[in-house]
Amino acid sequence: MLHAGHIPDSVVGARAVPIYQTTSYVFDSPESAAQLFELKQYGNIYTRIANPTTAVLEERLASLENGTGAVAVASGMAAQFAAFMTLLSPGDEIVASSELYGGTVTQLTHTFKKLSIAVHWVDPSKLEEWERAITPKTRALFGETIGNPRGSILDLEPLAKLADAHRIPLVVDNTFATPYLCRPIDWGATIVLHSTTKFIGGHGNSIGGAIVESGTFDYSSFPTIADPSPSYHGLRFYETFGHYGYLMKVRAETVRDTGACLSPMNAFLLLQGLETLSLRMERHVANARAVVDFLLAHRCVAWVAYAGLPDHPQHALACKYLGGRPGAVFAFGIKAKDGDGRAAGRRFIEELQLFSHLANVGDARSLVIHPASTTHQQLTDEELARGGVAPELIRLSVGLETTEDLLWDLDQALLATSR
Amino acid sequence: MGSGPGVACDITLNTELTADQRRRFQNVDTIRRLLRESHTIAIVGLSSDPQKASSFVATYLQAAGYRIVPVTPRSGVILGERTYPDLASVPLPIDLVVVFRPGRECVRVAEQAIAAGIKAIWFQLRIQALEAAELAQQAGLTVVLDKCIKMEHGRFSGSLHWAGMNTEIISARKAVGSAAR
Numbered sequence: 001m002l003h004a005g006h007i008p009d010s011v012v013g014a015r016a017v018p019i020y021q022t023t024s025y026v027f028d029s030p031e032s033a034a035q036l037f038e039l040k041q042y043g044n045i046y047t048r049i050a051n052p053t054t055a056v057l058e059e060r061l062a063s064l065e066n067g068t069g070a071v072a073v074a075s076g077m078a079a080q081f082a083a084f085m086t087l088l089s090p091g092d093e094i095v096a097s098s099e100l101y102g103g104t105v106t107q108l109t110h111t112f113k114k115l116s117i118a119v120h121w122v123d124p125s126k127l128e129e130w131e132r133a134i135t136p137k138t139r140a141l142f143g144e145t146i147g148n149p150r151g152s153i154l155d156l157e158p159l160a161k162l163a164d165a166h167r168i169p170l171v172v173d174n175t176f177a178t179p180y181l182c183r184p185i186d187w188g189a190t191i192v193l194h195s196t197t198k199f200i201g202g203h204g205n206s207i208g209g210a211i212v213e214s215g216t217f218d219y220s221s222f223p224t225i226a227d228p229s230p231s232y233h234g235l236r237f238y239e240t241f242g243h244y245g246y247l248m249k250v251r252a253e254t255v256r257d258t259g260a261c262l263s264p265m266n267a268f269l270l271l272q273g274l275e276t277l278s279l280r281m282e283r284h285v286a287n288a289r290a291v292v293d294f295l296l297a298h299r300c301v302a303w304v305a306y307a308g309l310p311d312h313p314q315h316a317l318a319c320k321y322l323g324g325r326p327g328a329v330f331a332f333g334i335k336a337k338d339g340d341g342r343a344a345g346r347r348f349i350e351e352l353q354l355f356s357h358l359a360n361v362g363d364a365r366s367l368v369i370h371p372a373s374t375t376h377q378q379l380t381d382e383e384l385a386r387g388g389v390a391p392e393l394i395r396l397s398v399g400l401e402t403t404e405d406l407l408w409d410l411d412q413a414l415l416a417t418s419r
Numbered sequence: 420m421g422s423g424p425g426v427a428c429d430i431t432l433n434t435e436l437t438a439d440q441r442r443r444f445q446n447v448d449t450i451r452r453l454l455r456e457s458h459t460i461a462i463v464g465l466s467s468d469p470q471k472a473s474s475f476v477a478t479y480l481q482a483a484g485y486r487i488v489p490v491t492p493r494s495g496v497i498l499g500e501r502t503y504p505d506l507a508s509v510p511l512p513i514d515l516v517v518v519f520r521p522g523r524e525c526v527r528v529a530e531q532a533i534a535a536g537i538k539a540i541w542f543q544l545r546i547q548a549l550e551a552a553e554l555a556q557q558a559g560l561t562v563v564l565d566k567c568i569k570m571e572h573g574r575f576s577g578s579l580h581w582a583g584m585n586t587e588i589i590s591a592r593k594a595v596g597s598a599a600r
Contacts, residue, residue, distance in 0.1 A: 003589045005580065010594040032482065038469075040478045042578040050581055058583030068432055069584035215433050233470055240472045242544050242567065243433045244584060251583065 001277050005059030019268045020052045039232065039241075039252055047264065049256050054267040060274060061200070061210050064179040065192050068215025069247045071255060072208060072267060076175060076195025077103060078260035079209030081111075083171060083191055086246065086254045087139055087224055090116035094140045095133040097124035097154065098386045099147035102375045104173070105383065108142075121386065125314070127158055134162075139222075140169050140191075145184060145321070146176035148361075149371050149395040150305045150388045151330045153314040156321060160188025169217050175199070176327045176361070180281040187321065190217040191246075198362025199328075202273035202280050206266040211250055215243035225249060231257075280364070280400060284328035287366075287406060288398040294407050295332050300414040302392065306330040328398040329361045333390060337418055341392025344417055345370045348394060351413035354405060361397035366406055369395050430574070430587045433544075434565050444552055444564035450571050453539055453561060457514035458486060460568075461506060461537075463528050464519035465489040467497050473519040474498070476543075476569045483572055488513065506531040515539045517568055522547030529555040541568055 006017050025044040027033035035041045044050050058070040073079050084094065096108060098121040108119045122129035124143050134141075141163045143154040156172065163170040169190035174182065178199045184192050194200060196208035219225040219238040225246055228234035231253055238245035255261060273280075292306045307318035307326040318326040336344035349357050355368040359375055369375060372391050398406065430447060460480060465487070466473045477487050477498055488509055489502040496502065503509045506516065506528070516532050518525060518540065525548035532540045532555065539561040542548040552564045573579030574586045577594065 003591060004585075007577070007588070007590050008593045013593045035478060035482060040475050041482060042573050042582045044581055050583070052581060055581050055583055059580055059585055062583070062585035063587070066432075067585060069582065071583055228470075235470050240470070240475055242472075244570075244582070247583065 004063035005056040017056045021264050023047050048261045051264050053264040057267045057271050065212045066185045067212035068243050070210050070212040071250045072210045072262045074260040075207045076209040079193050079211050082254045083211045086250045092139045093118045093137045095120045097143035099152045101148040140171050142171045144173040146327050149331050153307045153317040156187035181322045185214045190214050196270050201270040204363035206269040208270050213247050283400050285325040288328035290403045291398050300418045302333040302335040304332040331393050331395045333392040345392050348417045351416040354409040364400045366399035367397040459514050460485050461488040461490050461513045461516045463490040479569045506535045513537050517541045525551035533558040
């Protein structure tokens with residue numbers, strides 16, 4: 001978190017990571033420039049493709065996730081798009097967990113459809129559903145370590161074995177867990193995605209995303225990575241770059257062509273957050289646990305869905321993959337006095353003084369949202385139910401405040417809602 | 420940027436070798452010494468196709484200041500250098516042999532290197548050449564196995580880092596110019 005990816009430079013020796021706020025880089029010579037464009041040298045051409053500040057973030061994330069490398073991009077959604085655009089061709093299919101962030105569901109359902117890519121949705125807890133959904137056109141399995149918004153836990157190990165048996169990569173979004181709580185690559189995942197906007201940055205000031213890859217997947221029979229690339233004179237990325245092939249293709253083709261690059265300033269701010277990831281995550285999960293216990297005992301609360309609780313259906317998985325500490329984002333339902341859960345949820349949010357009502361998670365400050373009217377509102381009722389989002393569901397992202405202050409705020413808002 | 424003078428991290432990613440084999444054939448200090456002290460590098464199996472991995476590696480090494488000597492049955496000139504059919508016919512002193520041949524041909528290449536009195540041999544990433552590596556090491560050669568010389572040079576010179584890759588190098592010391600050379 002503090003050292004990987006950054007060695008103080010030989011001239012200035014700046015200890016903090018310098019911000020290379022530049023669009024482009026002067027070439028050494030015409031020959032060297034040509035070799036950079038042919039990918040025969042590692043180096044910097046243009047910040048849309050690579051930047052030295054961003055490279056520190058990339059190597060540090062790769063190191064934390066036990067990956068072979070990473071590509072940082074403009075947002076989590078951009079990371080997901082670039083990861084899949086590199087893997088897929090029109091007509092390909094993916095099998096995805098139905099318990100995903102609403103924006104992800106929208107991207108996979110609607111934007112991917114325009115690209116003739118089909119998504120098969122499965123109940124993430126049922127391995128046989130995953131298996132049944134795989135066809136000869138399936139090119140990846142996709143899920144979230146901790147599902148948004150209900151906090152279900154993905155059973156990574158058998159899923160990775162299933163993907164392996166079909167010679168396709170398991171793609172895992174690890175945003176809610178962060179590599180501090182879980183490293184999916186250690187359980188067999190091939191590609192790990194992050195919205196670095198969340199706990200990685202941790203201060204709610206920068207949007208960013210990243211793609212990390214394990215370097216252990218055999219792409220030799222995977223068409224998009226193994227076949228000659230028409231945009232690089234027939235270059236075969238897997239044959240030429242080996243375990244770096246996938247990531248080189250993400251960077252040099254997909255991100256180059258789609259343009260969702262990270263700003264160097266944001267890379268610096270995300271790095272600043274990353275330096276304290278372990279300290280913050282300890283506090284996030286401790287505060288989350290205190291809030292969960294408080295809500296469980298509260299007479300105005302109908303239910304709490306947190307996989308750290310023994311009666312949660314995925315408690316055993318939370319213990320296996322996350323040491324029993326499944327992050328700081330979870331959902332609960334308000335007991336509505338007249339049965340109108342939707343109205344009770346809205347009222348509760350209006351009464352809160354300290355929790356910020358906004359569409360984000362993983363900030364240093366505690367956050368609250370009512371998904372049915374915000375993040376998941378583009379979804380149809382059917383999609384909403386499939387994602388496990390009830391009308392009275394409130395999602396909390398527990399921050400770093402003094403625990404007692406958070407409990408006070410929740411208590412007064414719950415009581416006001418019940419009056 | 421360079422990786423600083425005091426790097427002693429074990430590099431564990433992206434190899435199929437056991438910990439003991441890594442110690443014998445992927446020693447970090449040995450790799451850095453070979454990169455630093457070698458000047459003329461014979462490349463066995465260098466392709467004339469500019470999109471082949473061997474051509475990427477040779478181009479990189481030339482730009483990094485090494486003289487490369489192509490060893491291939493095809494006579495002619497590759498990347499501005501005259502080709503030779505085997506190591507025995509190379510008239511120049513060779514510091515290091517880099518091998519881009521299938522595993523089954525590697526013992527023969529190792530025997531040629533031993534016969535030519537060459538002091539170091541490097542079998543590229545994913546080449547199954549354990550027998551050849553053992554043979555060469557027993558004959559007193561310095562041996563690297565299952566590593567890419569371009570990736571390793573990039574790792575220690577700092578440029579691999581620019582590609583967002585995990586170099587596995589941790590150092591709080593100031594970098595030294597270009598550490599590999």
